[in-house]
Amino acid sequence: MTKRIKLRTILVGGVITLLFVVLIVRVYFVQVANADFWLGKAREIWATSEPITASRGTITDRDGNILAMDAPAYTVSINPDVLHKLNLADRVVDKLHEVLGKDKAALEKDVNAKRENGEYVVNREIRSEGWKIDKELADQISEFREELRKETGQREVGIYLMNDQKRYYPKGASASHLLGYVQKTGEAVYGIESLFDDQLRGQNGYIKYEKDGRRVQLADGEVEYQPAIDGRNLTLTINTDIQYYVEEAIKEAYQKYKPKSITAIAADPNTMEILGMATYPSFDPNAYWLTKDQAAFYNNPVKMLIEPGSTFKIVTLAAAVEEGVFDPEEKYVSGSIKVAGSTLRDVRRGGWGTITYLDGLKHSSNVAFVKLGYEKLGADKFREYVNNFGFGQPTGIEQPGELKGRVDFHWPSEVATATFGQGRVQVTPIQQVAAVAAVANGGRLMEPHLIKRIEDPVAKTTQVIQPKVIRQVISPESSKKVGEYLEQVVSDKVNGTGHNAYIEGYRIAGKTGTAQKVTGGSGYSSNKFIVSFIGYAPVDNPKLVVYVVADEPNDPTVGGGVVAAPVFRSIMEKSLKHMGIMPDISESEEADGVVRKKSVTLPDVIDKKVTQAANEMQSRGLNFEIVGKGKTVLQQIPKAGVTVPDTQRIYLITEERKQMAIPDMNKLPLRDVLEVCSLLDVECVTEGEGYVVSQEQVTEGGATVLKLRLEPPDGIAEEGAGDETVSDGATSDLEGGGEESKEGTAQQAPEGEGEATSPPPSE
Template sequence: MIKRIRLRTLLIGGIITLFFAVLMGKVFWVQVVQADFWQAHAEKVWSKKKTIPASRGKITDRNGDILAVDAPAYTVAINPKLIHELGIQEDIVKGLHDILGKKEDELRELVNAKNEDGEYYRQREVRREGWKIDQDVKDQVEQLKNDLMKEHDLEDVGIILIKDKKRYYPKQSLAAHILGYVNREGEAVQGTGIEAFYDEELKGQDGSLEYKSDGRGIEIPKASEIYTPVTNGKELQLTIDYTIQYYIEEAMKEAYAELKPISMTVIAADPKTMEILGMANMPTYNPNEYWKDVDPKNFYNHAIKSVYEPGSTFKIVTLAGAVQEGMFNPNDSFMSGSIRVPGQTIHDMRRSGWGAISYLEGVKRSSNVAFVKLGYEKLGPELLKQYVDNFGFGQKTGIELPGEAKGKVSPVYQADYAAMSYGHGQLLVTPMQQVAAVAAVANGGKLMEPHIVKSVTDPHTGETVTTQPKVIREVMSPEKAKEVGGYLEQVVSDRKIGTGRHAYIDGYRIAGKTGTAVKPAKGGGYDYSKQVVSYLGYAPVDDPKIVILVLIDEPRNSELGGGTAAGPIVKKILNQVLQYMGVPKQLDKEGTNSAVSSGSGTKAPELSGLLVQEAKDLLAGKGVSYATLGNGSKVVSQFPKAGTHLKSGQHMYILTEEGQHLNIPNVKGQSLRDAMELLSVLQVSVKTAGEGYVVDQKVAEVQGQRQVTLVLEPLGKDQVEEETDQNALDEAEEKDTEESQDLDESASSSR
């Protein structure tokens, strides 16, 4: 008996000893061997870290108008568990579908979502339609929530609104290609604009707060905390002017709708500093709703990324070199028509030429022969290439935007150098390079680096770094640059033969040059139905405030060239911008333009009954500008009437249908006088509200008659009431002299 008790005691003691040995081993394993692991796990359980997101820096125009800013946003979420408990699944699905536009079957899938344990989730976000919605949509969701609570007498219906923030562009699509955009995750999309180029400066650095909590996640009072302050992003002020950008884009929209090209590009800059005042492309997109644009072409910034053969706008460089080297005598004459260079014969548009003409007339008519003689023969290939390089071609301009192309300048044969003298051959340029080069002529001979960021400000310290104008090199003397400007002014002001005459504005001295590049055909040769047309100029000539380029890729009507397609767009933009800038008009004592003009004192000819082309040829021969209205083949009426004395700069309207059958055109931006003149031709009654220039128009039918109400506002402090504005496109005006090349030397374009 005693023996059994002893054995039992030993067994129990052994078991207890073994238990304690195992226990001590486990303790040793946990506290010594796995000490680091469990220490880290404990820290993870009781230590919490909260991220404090940084605010992305705002972007403004040069005057402080906000172009991009962080704004409050809300994400819609639902509680499937509560919704099923309340039995209101279909009410939630239908209500959110009507507001967010999300498909009903996708919403039902969210409402019925279960976790791995087969239980309904307590929270599911409605992606992507309900992600980061704005205040208006948030108000609609809240109204739905309140209506359901009231209808079912509930305190909650399982709709949750999570406060967030998103990038917001208050001007919508305005300056979209300059700004770029930030996606819904808050990341700048690479290659899309300032948002991407200055991403590091704009995004700032998130802050954080580390603290101790109990098992329920509640912060422990008086526990140690580690706070890392947030660093908000820096603020950018751009060089663009919202008003100028608006004028540019409005003019582009109207022309884009009428010309129906593949794309359009407009750049405007201050030639003295090369600050970009406005830059836009069509087609475009709205960065607030970037996901709605599926065509990548809408996001492409042609202004800095596309390269093309410039055509005759490039002749400005050849002219500048010849003038600088003392090789241009405007009164010397040459035989126009054609010229032979090694391996090629180059022709003017009019293959027979104009006979022996002066070099100044050759510039006005944009004679290819004149510029081959100036660039290839007088300057010579080596010196011509040097001027092309000095003006910045074949090199990136350095503007603060991603994806800039550098173009190509690679002549090999003598014919390449000859073609380069008038903007063709082994020559590819970007629109921005063209603007910088012509700005160098306008500002007195200094090639400057274009820039689009005026200043960068640290919101924490208030420190501001301002971008200073940067001169790359001097390409010509101020005196010679002024001389070139005088010749380019005559290209615009000579209303009879100047290829730039369609941008002429009574009272403003404008220098300009037009250009056209014919695209290559797929099977070889060139396709004259596909052209890139452009207009490049600056104003006022004596004190330039703005240099502007309008580039149109394949206008629907291949008969239109740089002057007839792009010239009126340049005119409309300059007319508005110069007045906005407060640039006064230069009028003589009689109140007419002091610049060279033609057509003054001419009587309006009788056009009724003529074929449209006959009427156009007649007016072109008299140096009278015109606009055609309607799609008929004959002239049914005209304005002004035959025999009326035309004022300097006044243009005629050719109606090919009865006025009451014609669509009412957009007259925004025109003076009241010009708008009234045009609408009277269409037999439309007019009412006005305000004074100044047309900023809006409303069409209504009153007693069976069309009536237009014009809303007027002043555009600038020094505007002149008697300004003549030729806004209508001269759709079938004779093509600019430089716009048609022989097949052997026509320009191709990679744009």
């Protein structure tokens, strides 16, 4: 028995010893012989990597106002397994439908999502409505989640909000076509965002480190770090205020005339920096998916090909002046002209008789420009100027997909119709602006620009985009003459087709355009038109060129002078005043021997932000003063709707009276002085009558007293006395043969007259 026990003990001991030997050998091979291999495998398990997202570069206007930036966002996801265990699926579907607007059927599919084994999935993102949502929506989701937690007593209720970031456009739809947008997937689409995507995007970084089972970084573990490289920041040439004027003006015209689209561009002719550029209808880049009409995304300034109509006559005129073949006093017979068997007509059948070429310009006579371009210049010289003005080639503006247009007139009738902007010449709006800017600035064709600066925040460098002269097209002397001729198109309220663009106190040069649209083949529509107006100011020192073009307004009887010229006038007047270029109007005007003061009716700016109120006052050329340090206008003196002399100071009150200092009331009438004193709760003592010429603030008996000395107005009319009523002489373009309603190619002739309906394709 003892022997048997000893044998068993030896056997067990031997087995245990053998096992230890095997274990030691195994440990040797693992930790010594194959140590590097297994250490690598361990590090793979320990190691983790987290991305470091680069910030996309900001886009600002020329004054630093942000147009595009990265902003915090949140992505909603759910755990269908938890939702069904807690019986919350239906409630979550209803709430997410209410907050995110996603279809209930799609949400039910999300909350019922299962794996192949039939079990519910544990994570499901709500795409795309719940992807990268704003904080406002995220807060609603968070509140709902807290409500479920309280009801169920569970911390885990199956709804998650993940931190994210998205592209945000603070000004909404403003400048959307030129900016483009970034999709939720991170793909840049259209505009500056797309063209400069490589520079704006930057480069993501990462951090790799070793962790324990609780994902806590090991103190002595290896760390690999690659910092993110933020994208470059772009400063545009756009002026936010002028951009606003452009967008408001075209939106108003769109609502009135319902064209397919309306586009406007405002630029500095001396540098060709774009100050404002917009198309309507538009879209909101913050919610691009809500815009279903793909036409709203079309960037008309660089992609819209049009027969420009009479605005193109500026090119013909400039070439004729430069070559010395335009004599404003020379006479010709208007009405019609035959070119190689085709009869081309003026809009006014029969014309205006024998008139001067300057009158032909004012009337926008097609015959005058056929004679100038086709007969006097000749086809080769005319084509040379068209090419030199930049037509038929991209301008180089920083926008993707710019079209080069088409200039391929060859036959006599094609050359003739091209002289007044129809037929075998098609241009983009930006080409038109660049060409007319060259006429305005002394003859220099400039490359248009939207980018002013590119800043690299990592390298701390800034690239400044300088104005670029492409070529000298006409001489400064010819430029000056053309401006003076075009000024008469606007200033002549009887014969000038552009009289609706007239702005009192400014010298405006401009030209209307009304071009028939092609309706298949080579035929032209009798009721579909492209109407436009282009011009610049001030004529003697141009600071702004503005082009407005509307595609098919709903009234076929209106032309560029009725539709586009008022839009031009609104943009030009507000923009010039914003730029500090005030109208040159004498203080008094004499009519019927009576001296009258220039007056203006005050707008209502109460409850508006100070910046908005200031812009509105500036756009009207008003002399105003902001009283107080508040951010919102609480009261204005004088009140809205009151008519006052344009030199009178307007007070915008932004604080309660106890916090305000007494403003300067020089030249203020007694009535308004008393209102200001009442508002400030200040005792007012006056001496004399009329308007304030001096003021003194003193303290008497512990109270503030304001002593004012007034004197008679000396040529300043009291309100309501001698207010001037100004008529801009606006009439329909068709009255008196003013605007060309069916301008362009040869018109359909009555049967038997033998006149061509359109230029023949070959001759």
